[in-house]
Amino acid sequence: MAAKIEMKNVTLKFGKFEALKDISLALEVGKIHGLIGRNGAGKTSLLSLLAAFREPTTGQIEIDGEPVFENPEKMQQISFIYEKDYADEYEKIPALLEFPERYRPNYDKDYANHLLKRFKLPLDKPAHKLSKGMQSALNVVIGLASRTPVTIFDEAYLGMDAPARQIFYEEILADQAEYPRTFILSTHLVSEMDYLFDKVVIIDQGNLLLNEEYETLSAQGASITGAADQVDDFVAGMKVLNEQRLGGTKSVMVYGTLTEQNQLAAREQGLEIGPVPLQDLFIHLTEEAH
Numbered sequence: 001m002a003a004k005i006e007m008k009n010v011t012l013k014f015g016k017f018e019a020l021k022d023i024s025l026a027l028e029v030g031k032i033h034g035l036i037g038r039n040g041a042g043k044t045s046l047l048s049l050l051a052a053f054r055e056p057t058t059g060q061i062e063i064d065g066e067p068v069f070e071n072p073e074k075m076q077q078i079s080f081i082y083e084k085d086y087a088d089e090y091e092k093i094p095a096l097l098e099f100p101e102r103y104r105p106n107y108d109k110d111y112a113n114h115l116l117k118r119f120k121l122p123l124d125k126p127a128h129k130l131s132k133g134m135q136s137a138l139n140v141v142i143g144l145a146s147r148t149p150v151t152i153f154d155e156a157y158l159g160m161d162a163p164a165r166q167i168f169y170e171e172i173l174a175d176q177a178e179y180p181r182t183f184i185l186s187t188h189l190v191s192e193m194d195y196l197f198d199k200v201v202i203i204d205q206g207n208l209l210l211n212e213e214y215e216t217l218s219a220q221g222a223s224i225t226g227a228a229d230q231v232d233d234f235v236a237g238m239k240v241l242n243e244q245r246l247g248g249t250k251s252v253m254v255y256g257t258l259t260e261q262n263q264l265a266a267r268e269q270g271l272e273i274g275p276v277p278l279q280d281l282f283i284h285l286t287e288e289a290h
């Protein structure tokens, strides 16, 4: 059910401003991609192109080798879920769900009902009277129950409280296990959502900074914990991202892969080596690019 979606040498201009600069990006079939980038990096611009909401200035976007723009058959395979304005929407949830039910071939009504219950969404209120978090949960219900081969959530959690976000994440993982699709999740909640990602895409000032397996990216940093003096000696000359001290113990995050020799030496000194959270790598990588 998942589809291959690909950008080839894509640029997007707003007047003279180049929001996206020559981006070539192949998303992996059946994987969950985390799209991260600083404010204004171009995430929503990129997603609106993938969803065929707008046309690139130059370059192509293809699903399974066919252009998406003005291609109804391909567009039907993509869901783009973003913060929607329901201020003028007087219909209630059951009426609003008729649209995906009619136009999304894989739409699953039972699953939608299951999600409505989990999010405790009221069926008797017009959409404009739902709270912000409830409106976001409704968008999530539509996005998940549509089961489109390409499913894009652009900061879809806005306004949702922590328990509701937790339900959102659990449902993504559970439904992906049974009905794999190509997911793209754009987020600023990096440390909260990173466990969902198979792949990480980082854009910065309109450029593609990286498109990497989560595991590979994680291995590009290490945290070293132990007696403060020993840790300081060990990390001398390394690129330090972050450090924390508690009494005589220190934990330092470094950027770069530790050689086997390094790892052995650390263990012999009783130092602990662990991974670096994606959020710290992201902060470092986007600082470095400027």
Ligand SMILES: Nc1ncnc2c1ncn2[C@@H]1O[C@H](COP(=O)(O)OP(=O)(O)OP(=O)(O)O)[C@@H](O)[C@H]1O
Pocket (backbone or CB within 6 Å): 014, 017, 019, 037, 038, 039, 040, 041, 042, 043, 044, 045, 046
């Ligand atoms: N319609 C538009 N007209 C002119 N400039 C635009 C338009 N839409 C976006 N931009 C500009 O393009 C750049 C990328 O915006 P975009 O909304 O894609 O960023 P983003 O990464 O989604 O940001 P955020 O994380 O803050 O939501 C920004 O500099 C923005 O000002």
